[in-house]
Amino acid sequence: MELKKYQRKVLSAVREYAHLTVELGTGGAAYDRLLAQDGLRPGKDDIRPYADDVNGAPRVCVKVPTGGGKTYIAANALRTLTDELRVDTKAVVWLVPRKEILRQTLRQLRNPAHPLRMAIDRDFSHRVEILDKEDGLMGRGLNASSVEGQLTLFVLSYDSFKNKDGRRAYAENSSLVALTNYQKAQGEAVEVAGADDTALITALAGMHPIVVVDESHHAKSSLSLEMLRNLNPRFVLELTATPSAKSNVIARVSAQELKAEEMVKLPVIVYRRDGKTEVVQDAIMLRRRLEQIAEINEQKTGHYIRPIVLLQAERKDADNAETFRKLKAKLVDAGIPEEHIAIRTGNVDELGNVDLMSRGCPIRYVITVEALSEGWDCPFAYVLATVANKSSRTSVEQLVGRVLRQPYAQHAKSGSLNTSYVLTSSADFNETIDQVVAGLNGAGFSKRDVLASIESDDPNKTSGPVPVQGILDELAHHAENNDTEVFEGADDFDDLTIALPDENEKLPDNGSTESVPDSIDDMIRASETAEAVCAQSAKDNTDTLLGGTTGMGDDMNTFRIRDTVADTVRSLRIPRYRLEQQAGLFSDLDDTEGELFDRDSLLEHFMLAKIGTEDIRLDAMHVADAKQIDISNDSELKVRNLSDAQRRGMKELFARDSNEGRRRSAKLDLPNLMSPQVQKLYGAHGLKSFINRVVDQMSDDELEGYLDNASAYAAIISQAIKDKADAFRVREFDVERRRGDIIITPEYAFPSSVYLPNPLTTLDRTLYEAEDGGMNELELQMADSLANCEGVIWWHRVVERRKGEFYINGFINHYPDFLAMTRSGRLFVIETKGEQLKNDDSRDKLRLGNQWASDAGPNYQYFMVFGNSPMDIDGAYSFATFKSDFLNHL
Template sequence: MFKLKDYQENALTALDGFFRQLRMSGLAEAWRHCAPVQEKQGQARQAAYNAETLGETPAVCVRIPTGGGKTFLAAHAVARIGKTLADTDAPVALWLVPSDAIRSQTLAALSTPRNPCREALTSYFGERVRVCALDDLATVGPQEVGQSAIIVVATIQSFNVKEKTQRTVYSFDENFSRHFQGLTPRQEARLDRVTEADIAAQPYLTATDLGRVKASLANWLTLNRPIVVVDEAHNNRTDQAFRTLKNLHPACVIELTATPAASSNVLYHVGASALQREDMIKLPIVLMEHPTGWKDAVRDAILTRDRLEKLAAGEPDYIRPVLLFQAEPKNGEVTVERLLEHLTSPDGEKLDRRQIAVATGDQKELDGIVLADPLCPIRYVITVEALKEGWDCPFAYVLCSLQDARSAKDVEQLLGRVLRMPHARPRHQTELAKAYAHIVAQGFARVADQLADRLVNNMGFESYEAAQAIAPAQDVLPLPESGEYTRPRPAEAVISLPAAPTLPVPEELKESVEIRPTTSGATAIVRGELSEEVEEFLLTACNARHRQGVKDAIDTERVRRAALTAPSARGERFAPLPQLCLDWDGELQPVEKRLLSELGEFDLFAEPVCLARFSLVERGAAFEIDVDGGRVVYGETDSEQLHLNEVAPHATENDLVRWLDRECRQIDVGQPTLIKWLLALTRHLQADRGFSLTALLRAKYPLAEAIRREIEWRRGKAVATGFQRSLPGFMSAPRLEDSFKYAFTFHPTHYPARPPYYSGRYRFRKHYYPVIHDLREKRADGTPSEEFLCARAIDRHPAVKQWVRNVEREERFSFWLPTATDYFYPDFVCELTDGRVLTVEYKGEPYKTNDDSREKVQIGYQWQESSSGRCLFLLAVMEDGQGRGVEQQIEDVISRNS
């Protein structure tokens, strides 16, 4: 089974949390509680919820870059939201896509056995799932509604029309009549009725039908309040599209896109770096510009592909790298015909024609071809515009664009083809973890800027991610024989200025800064370092209204350079950090939650069977459920969502327990134990709490949630007990060769910075990665940030070789130490020049003596003492009890333990 990536699981958790909060406190409060806080101009802000488009219908967006697996994510989302929002494990979903090509691809992905998207559905629903095109929906019987998940895949154009009689989905259809029997007045109130326009358009309707509920496909959807998934949502932001969605009365709308509109309610944002960490995409894009002509670009692109194929022979998975050629249109110089002739002729590249496929509007040589098949000979694909929507080939590694980079509007779509990582697994050969682009253009900086713009505007990258994502071909910097790295002289920076500077270049900067007039303003050529003096001149010499744009250009160039020269980019390794271990049955084991829960003797029966954080009160036609203080009230209008027909008329206590067992399964609790505890719990709720079995069946989804929280609470108590029991025995391995058997190492490319520091005035020199996680230079009131001052002191210390701003709550990618309740992530991790490591936790004045800080100090010093002098720990404050500042505290801990 294809597993969810961390960022996909986090996105689903965000959706779950939002819709759970929505039911307890309403739309506005749910957004305030769950919406992300964004950094704007150095200040943290939360965007207001935009209700103008869909009113009270909850509509949220997940922003996920190209290659992030939106279809797979959405397949999981449909099932989870069905339970969270609609209390059903048989939801109705309307899946809207922008084109017929993507509709066909999505239908196949959701219907084909062993496809990860189909497996995602069956993991929740088993075989109780119907995936339908609009034409198939008439075959769904009333008995299937509420028993099977029904997912309807369609284009928005199928519904998007001003006059409903112009679309068959709004027309009366006798096949749907059986679904509209015995409706309540409340249900009928939101359904369309037969009008005179319908009678005129459908002759078999008569005057007697006027005003009756219309048995139509659209009314069927409205009746069942579908979960609406909008794929590539940026294509459906018109007023007409919003009116269409409103008319369907959906339970909610989930938008998925790489480039959301300003009006979208972005609930969760996935960065491109998250995809790279999960080996979903290839980065960086190694860019080779060819000013000498298109034939050189073609030759070098072929050589690049050939080299990659040789490297691929050493991979455990079969990979046959494919090269995409983007030829010029018919009125251009390098047309498809001319390129094909050059590739196959004896005077050209002498390629085998059987290895080349032409994919244009007239020639469709890719149709029916499975490029991943080991028997497929195709190694080269020629196209002009973007390949058809839905075409996917992770084997595509190299793009050779022969069009003018400034006018090739389809280049970002082709680039998206070469970004996907084959098999979504890490590659043994580092060259096979990168993508390659050969462009007929002059000047790396200019082409990089144009490609970066497309990555940001069309593929969902952040600006700093795009700047890091593009690297020059000569980015390998071998060490000299001495083994010491010498920082290379950076290539020239090309910074566009909207107008010529009003001041001359200062005398001291004339060797490094050159201003060249252009038709649209000027260009600054900076040779050497982009120093603060250079930045100050460029900003001062331009008009005030242009300064932010110039500042952004300078920041982008700095990020690009840092991506090439940071220690992680140079291939340097960060010193491993030994983890706290315990001698467990004669073997060392790292101290983590699973081990601590075992030490704490986690047992569901350790305490009396109860569910104190769950209550249910019935009041006639309505009842309310309270889980951990979050109250949800169900009334008559909600009874449709409860799908009471899912409950067999004679459902038993054992039926409920078996269902709860599936919903609450735990990896560290055996099924017999869990079933025994669930049976005891349901009997307690009936006998001691007075809940009827019918009430528990009606409230089974909130009941399952309360049970999961209860199990987690009991596990947490066991972890805390285990932590206290094991604290005296924490130890690292006694021998050096064993001490790093369990150690954490920072991965050179896997750093989940959010939001990153890269544009501040101070230039950090020793940070291991090109950007720094969540470091603000100033606080909201304009005063210096204390954590920033601590980071600067670390960066300046001569004993620090390199350091990392540790990312909290990233168990896989950050260094952590165990605590009684969770993991503790020190703010800064430093490698010293003598090989030791130092962790620094900074605490502001209000927090330096609280219980949380005391526990962190205790475990930090335990880690230090267990390391035989290899590891140091410091709880830093702005000024300690001895009057020492941060710099002196760092100096003292390093020198005192030398």
């Protein structure tokens, strides 16, 4: 099987990273160097710094969406890694999350005709041994000569070394004595905590294996991490569609690349129907039409395709009966042959070892509930139809990924066979869409790969699929023009009346559907159009996406401003403060706009040497408070701690020094305990003068306690300086504003897109296609209220200190939590506060927010919203009051 372009890109990144680990000596340095080749800086650019948590072993991740061939990439990476890492003992531990995938992976790797095994045999000259846990415990294929002369590949589950059964891998094992003794003689033996020196885990650790972690998002627990460490890996390669926050991602594949390489059926089109009968009826008719198209496609390509419908039922009805069995009986009663239907749930498996892709397999309908086992990846699945009650919370999230794989990894001649379909009768269509999007997110895709459609009562209005961002207007129109009562059918499917399509009706030889104007063929024609657009977009983007070394510069986690609200922000400029620039002798008279105001400019006349020190206290209570602050508060004024060597040396000096000598030592040492940022901000001379005056006024007892509290003394002094500087900023800001040196002008424009490592896609009326999901309970309540407020056009969650984010640039830099545009054209700027945050910081933010709103004009309003009891200051409200007095009146 030939490697796809994006697969070669990923393998190239893996090869380059492995090479760099040898050249540079550490995984972290190699990670930084590799990403720098794409112009990225770990720790900045929204790229997390390298996480070194497996005893120094290089540990990296490749992100490949479902259907992208992650395991094939891993199989092809093994020779690359053994060569670049200069491995003598070629040992690999291949970890998988579940028993179903364990059995599947073993079956594939032990099959000489399977592409995974063929790739490995090619690269290792057929000198390959595939072992499972029982093989390892029995010592089969494990001796000194075999492990040196071949690739020894263990396929294990994450639970192989956990629970009671997993402890067998830590027990004494006479079958492995020869191998572990050989490892000891070669100096390769490794001690594993809690394991016998002849145990399987010890033998594996002594082989210093390369570890492949398939579906690595399942291996996030501390036990999983401990297991990795115990394996003593030489290198860890993770594969997943959804990396965890701590994954060191070195290569990323986009949905566009998969579509362009004909690996997946995109877009996914979601259709709303009025009830269960319509869902089942249309699913049957759509599947039949797709099969007719597939027969014509086979005549042209030779590829056999038998489209399958996944029917999602509820587990039990009100009488505690299994609804999936009732649904199967209903289908059989309607005339569908029983052998065409299979049930696959947690307790019932009528699929067994059936080869769904075989021409002799009759199955065309699979009834399930919430999830099929991982590893179920039949590319013949085309339609997901949910027939749960309209009020049911049964989720389609776990199933949508099962209809994505493209048969034969090759586009069919008809676009309708390159598309996935979801049919639902959910009362909350938007919720269903959110579930579909969440399911696609979990498979490595995004909201952009989903289209949605509802039937319109307006004969002049096209009811074809549209991007999900535009479906809300469709739903509103549908609701306004449909007065029929929603009927909630019974769980026993008594209301389900199925009329089968005419089995004798055939399409023309060219596959055209133009002569058949029913709703199903409308769906087919619409899907062909949508697929053509999707395919062209993927083609247009692929060259750019493949241009980088790693693909890390793509937009998989980048979200654009929604099309439906783009016009409201295109010309919007939110006021911010600027320094008024007067025209001078050498300045351009037409260039007097001034620069964006920076609060540190207020300290231009702040003379620390002239600031009083009389209010600084170094008594026991203040010292204890300072120690607590020093430990727990990540303030901008960081204090350096003394090393043990410095402390011992100072104690010796202090023991034989006079009080004056001790004061001199403190004056010399305290500036060095301050951060360089403090010295730069306030000036080394002014800082030294201030500290000298503080030390001069220290009592003998305070001086005596200095050595044991040096960092605490520095923290107290730093905080005192900060408090005085902050008070100076407030006064100076007010003076410069009144004097006209600081002005407010329309300045801030929203960036067209944002990067979100933690996107929230389930709320309505967002400014971007997603908003940041890292919110506490009160913030989520606010977001939900804004999302459900008819008077709000859009809302945006502000992420503090993100590059390009809005903040009020006054005497403090204030990043409010939310911005919300109302239909009346006013911008609400909202800061939320928990009850414990009624402090000086909140007062400063409220004071600045009120001042900014007053300066900005009547179209801007500032609110500080508390959970219950607000501060007694104008502009502060409880959440309930804000909602009732403001949101409910928009």
